[in-house]
Amino acid sequence: AQKVTQAQTEISVVEKEDVTLDCVYETRDTTYYLFWYKQPPSGELVFLIRRNSFDEQNEISGRYSWNFQKSTSSFNFTITASQVVDSAVYFCALSVSGGSYIPTFGRGTSLIVHP
């Protein structure tokens, strides 16, 4: 069975601080995908990134970066110089070949960025 753990329920930072959202996953499959989704206060789910299990390269997209480490089964998400608009709930998700690639979501981390 697959599982995603986001241990941080809520994080509060002041604008311009860097913040890292943790994601730890469990699966016995060797082929899997990891995702991050953003859920702003308006409620929709916005796709941010997908990584497959064979690509451990870190990724940077503007102020966002992702650190994938298979050795620790983690896929952490860092926002550099946070902004108020980054305030949202962020979900990490995992899909595995044995699970028909249907994403399982973590419980989410609520990020509050104060001006």
Place this chain on the structure above:
Amino acid sequence: EPEVTQTPSHQVTQMGQEVILRCVPISNHLYFYWYRQILGQKVEFLVSFYNNEISEKSEIFDDQFSVERPDGSNFTLKIRSTKLEDSAMYFCASSAGNTGELFFGEGSRLTVL
């Protein structure tokens, strides 16, 4: 940019009533999904649909739920006799391939009184 659209955005219904939530997936996508999110909780998988049939479903997706793709564009979720605990945000999603890269709609909020 193509997107998944859902209607209605919010529906209020009485317990025991039937509800149909509608979704228009991205046009060239082949896999369709429904998830739900009870307020403040995690996003839970309900059902996936491919090639005009259900491919996977969760324990939540019991006999009260059904899905249909009545034409080439719509994908619907029907709840036959709503219960209070069905109150949630329901998300439709679609994907081009079976890779788990889902694109979600903005959700339909269902409130059962």
